[in-house]
Amino acid sequence: MTTPTAATEGGVGQPTGGACAVRLSGITKRFPGVVANSNVHLSVAHGEVHALCGENGAGKSTLMKILYGMQNPDEGTIEVNGEQVHFKSPSDAIRVGIGMVHQHFMLADNLTVLENVVLGAEALHGIGGKARKRVAELAARTGLDVSPDQPVEDLGVADRQRVEILKVLYRGAKIIILDEPTAVLVPQEVDELFETLRGMQRQGYTFLFISHKLDEVRGIADSVTVIRRGTTVGTADPKRISSRQLAEMMVGSELPSPETRDSTVTDREVLVVEDVRLCSLGADRPVLDDITLTVHAGEVLGIAGVEGNGQTELVETIMGMRRADAGHIRLGHVDLTRLGTLARREAGIGYVPEDRHRHGLLLSQPLWANRILGYQTRRPTAKGAWLDIEGAKDDTRRIVEEFDVRTPGIEVAAAALSGGNQQKLVVGRELSGDPKLLIASHPTRGVDVGAQAVIWDQIRAARANGLAVLLISADLDELIGLSDTIKVMLRGRLVADADPSTVTPEQLGSAMTGVSGEGDEE
Numbered sequence: 380m381t382t383p384t385a386a387t388e389g390g391v392g393q394p395t396g397g398a399c400a401v402r403l404s405g406i407t408k409r410f411p412g413v414v415a416n417s418n419v420h421l422s423v424a425h426g427e428v429h430a431l432c433g434e435n436g437a438g439k440s441t442l443m444k445i446l447y448g449m450q451n452p453d454e455g456t457i458e459v460n461g462e463q464v465h466f467k468s469p470s471d472a473i474r475v476g477i478g479m480v481h482q483h484f485m486l487a488d489n490l491t492v493l494e495n496v497v498l499g500a501e502a503l504h505g506i507g508g509k510a511r512k513r514v515a516e517l518a519a520r521t522g523l524d525v526s527p528d529q530p531v532e533d534l535g536v537a538d539r540q541r542v543e544i545l546k547v548l549y550r551g552a553k554i555i556i557l558d559e560p561t562a563v564l565v566p567q568e569v570d571e572l573f574e575t576l577r578g579m580q581r582q583g584y585t586f587l588f589i590s591h592k593l594d595e596v597r598g599i600a601d602s603v604t605v606i607r608r609g610t611t612v613g614t615a616d617p618k619r620i621s622s623r624q625l626a627e628m629m630v631g632s633e634l635p636s637p638e639t640r641d642s643t644v645t646d647r648e649v650l651v652v653e654d655v656r657l658c659s660l661g662a663d664r665p666v667l668d669d670i671t672l673t674v675h676a677g678e679v680l681g682i683a684g685v686e687g688n689g690q691t692e693l694v695e696t697i698m699g700m701r702r703a704d705a706g707h708i709r710l711g712h713v714d715l716t717r718l719g720t721l722a723r724r725e726a727g728i729g730y731v732p733e734d735r736h737r738h739g740l741l742l743s744q745p746l747w748a749n750r751i752l753g754y755q756t757r758r759p760t761a762k763g764a765w766l767d768i769e770g771a772k773d774d775t776r777r778i779v780e781e782f783d784v785r786t787p788g789i790e791v792a793a794a795a796l797s798g799g800n801q802q803k804l805v806v807g808r809e810l811s812g813d814p815k816l817l818i819a820s821h822p823t824r825g826v827d828v829g830a831q832a833v834i835w836d837q838i839r840a841a842r843a844n845g846l847a848v849l850l851i852s853a854d855l856d857e858l859i860g861l862s863d864t865i866k867v868m869l870r871g872r873l874v875a876d877a878d879p880s881t882v883t884p885e886q887l888g889s890a891m892t893g894v895s896g897e898g899d900e901e
Contacts, residue, residue, distance in 0.1 A: 399422045400424060400425045400426075400427075400460060401421070401422070401446065401554060401585070401587070402422045402457075403420060403421040403422075403446065403457055403458075404455055404456045404458070405419075405456065406419040406421075406442060406454070406455035407452060408452050415441040415609055416441055416445070417610045418454075419438065419442055421442070421611070422614075423587060424585075428576060428599050428601050429585075429586065429587055429601065429602050429603070430587075430589070431588070431603075432591070432603055432604070432605050432628075433606040433827070434607065434827040439589055440798070443479065443587065446477065447477060448466030448471050451466075451467075459476070459477065473552065476552055476553040477552060477555075478546075479558070480540065480544055480547060480557050482558040482559040483736050485543070486531050491528050491531065492526070492531060492545075493510070493511060493514055493527035495531055496517075496527075496545050496546050496549050497514070513549065514545065517548045517549060518541075520575070520579070525542075535686035538687070540560065553585065555587070558589045560590070561590065561595055562824045562854075566855065566884055566888045567888050567892055592854075593828075596617055597620070597625070600617045601617075603620075603625065605625065605629055607629060612629075615628075629827065637859075637860030637861050643843050643845075644678040645675055645677045645678075647676040648711075650673065650710055651707075651709040652697065652708050653706055653707045653709075654669050654670075654706040655669070655707075656669055658704050665871055666871050667692055667871050668689075669706070670872075672866060674816065674848070675847060676815075677843070678863045678864065679848040679861050679862045679864075680848070680864050680866065681859075681866070681879070682868055683852075683858055683865055683877070683887050684851075684867060685891050688869050688870055688871065689868055689872075691733065692871075693868070694849075697723075697818065698720055698818065699720040710723070711726075711727070713726045721753075721756070724753050724754075726815075727812075728814060729817040730809060730818050730820075731802075731806055731817070731819045731820060732820055733851070735798075735802060740793045740801060740805065742792065745789060745790045745793075746796075747772040747790070750774055753809075754808070759771065759773065772789060774811065777811075779804075782803045782806065782833060784796070798826060799825075800830070802822070802830060802834065810841055810846075815846070817841065817846055819852075820852075821852055821853060821854075822850070822852070823835070823852075823854065823857060824853070835857075835861065838861060855888065856884060858879075859887070860879070862879045864876065865878075865887070867891055868891075869890075874890070875890050
């Protein structure tokens with residue numbers, strides 16, 4: 380394997396030797412009012428894990444879309460295995476062995492695992508026994524432990540990611556782009572994924588690894604390229620550079636910390652969930668099994684759990700998106716149990732969903748229209764029975780300024796923003812309605828260290844002002860740093876409490892996976 384050179388800002392280290400698996404030279408891409416990539420250079424050696432780091436909006440996604448044939452560069456060249464190529468579509472990239480696992484999954488919920496993997500690639504192995512056999516072989520390689528006949532809508536986020544990996548392997552990819560692959564995984568699962576990647580490396584696979592978790596980048600990558608504001612900052616050996624130095628290359632500042640030192644917890648109960656049970660048709664056990672918890676004003680209550688253990692269903696039941704089979708839910712003195720989602724929002728719940736694209740934004744609509752979502756009956760986006768468009772626009776401008784949403788203006792479509800800026804817009808909207816309770820489900824998933832710092836600071840400030848926060852996160856450092864109390868969720872039950880001041884991510888991960896740890900068993 381070619382050893383990457385270390386570089387500082389202003390100089391780009393290139394792997395030396397023969398033909399690279401991928402070489403991007405002088406890539407420039409312009410959009411109206413924005414230069415997304417400016418003279419970017421990137422070289423990836425055969426059989427290496429090459430990390431790509433940078434702020435949201437730095438141009439990483441645009442660069443990878445160009446490599447995957449989703450967009451055409453205005454300038455520059457692409458070489459794959461030493462041959463210059465011109466991609467008109469992802470089909471061209473797939474044809475030369477490039478696959479991409481997107482951060483926001485591209486799966487059909489109403490189809491099975493097998494159907495999703497085979498969809499669009501029927502010519503390879505048909506749709507019968509041969510295809511099923513090939514999918515089973517690939518599933519064993521990636522550790523996908525679900526039936527090929529399982530509907531994707533029943534899968535947790537981690538398993539959905541594995542289905543996406545299956546899709547690109549099924550199509551013959553040898554160069555695989557992974558966009559935030561560890562965002563939903565606990566430490567043990569991250570270790571398993573990395574072991575899988577290393578095993579596939581030994582088989583000749585090459586990976587482009589996009590991540591904001593810099594410790595993980597240093598743990599898995601053979602080399603790392605940093606881009607900032609659309610241009611290449613440098614390429615370095617991650618074994619010779621610290622996370623702090625990487626963060627400074629990315630954003631020009633130190634790595635932020637989620638740590639919260641001063642307690643602001645009061646005795647006032649804000650959210651009370653009592654004996655809530657949720658059953659699923661055909662399941663052999665409840666999805667939620669007698670859940671009881673209380674969140675007080677000024678408190679962040681963290682829920683730790685491996686994806687698929689009921690966290691999503693708990694949030695959706697509190698929000699009224701699912702109707703509980705038993706139990707009661709109260710917000711202050713208001714009984715929410717039989718109320719709909721809008722009424723619960725009007726009672727004072729802010730909601731940051733785990734998937735901003737599916738449940739938080741209208742991507743084709745301008746930012747000011749997205750400010751209205753969930754607030755269409757309240758000021759400043761409504762006057763009586765009518766929407767207040769000017770009020771929505773004025774408040775969107777305020778959110779853009781206060782939450783550092785980087786955008787050319789409020790008239791641009793939400794889809795034009797980077798992931799971190801989309802998330803800051805959602806968090807800003809949900810904290811702008813003077814909520815009593817904020818449900819924050821993976822609030823910094825897939826955002827860079829700069830956006831993380833903004834979101835953490837806003838949650839801490841709102842907590843200090845008496846906001847109650849129910850926090851669900853797969854980032855255990857975030858969960859431990861922000862929470863006043865942590866409850867562990869396993870198989871639809873709250874099985875343990877953990878003290879954020881003493882628990883480690885490894886202990887929390889053990890409790891989440893059912894391994895005996897140092898949490899206080901309930």
